[in-house]
Amino acid sequence: MHAISSSLLLSTALLCGAGAWAQTTPSAADLAKASGCYSCHANGEKIVGPAFASIAEKYASDKDAAASLAQSIQNGSKGKWGRIAMPPHASLSSAELKTLASWVMTVK
Numbered sequence: 001m002h003a004i005s006s007s008l009l010l011s012t013a014l015l016c017g018a019g020a021w022a023q024t025t026p027s028a029a030d031l032a033k034a035s036g037c038y039s040c041h042a043n044g045e046k047i048v049g050p051a052f053a054s055i056a057e058k059y060a061s062d063k064d065a066a067a068s069l070a071q072s073i074q075n076g077s078k079g080k081w082g083r084i085a086m087p088p089h090a091s092l093s094s095a096e097l098k099t100l101a102s103w104v105m106t107v108k
């Protein structure tokens with residue numbers, strides 16, 4: 001009896017933990033969708049801009065990548081990937097830029 005109720009408690013705790021995780025993980029991707037990033041980017045293939053996974057791979061060993069990518073997103077970027085430039089995204093807040101840039105670094 002005692003064993004059953006404690007395993008119920010444990011699974012409730014696990015479910016709550018999973019819920020919190022599920023809420024934070026899609027929100028950066030949702031922000032990318034809402035910000036129009038996916039009209040030029042995809043996670044795994046080049047469209048107009050490079051695949052997010054390729055960006056993460058290119059900067060994998062750069063510990064300042066998130067900060068410099070936030071700058072690229074905010075001010076636009078050209079000449080790093082090809083001949084097409086990314087326009088600036090001036091309306092994103094610095095928190096949004098940080099969220100997007102760190103998220104890009106996690107795309108596989």
Ligand code: HEC
Pocket residue numbers: 032035036037038039040041048049050055068069072073077078079080081082083084085086087089100101104
């Ligand atoms: C109009 C098309 C377009 C849109 C919209 C766009 N991008 Fe880009 N993005 C590009 C292109 C093209 C490049 C490659 C630029 C270059 O060669 O320097 C790029 C490059 C990048 C890079 C790499 C920059 C670097 O320093 O290497 C990141 C990160 C990025 N985009 C994220 C985003 C995010 C996040 C959004 C949404 C807020 C977004 N992009 C919206 C076209 C776009």
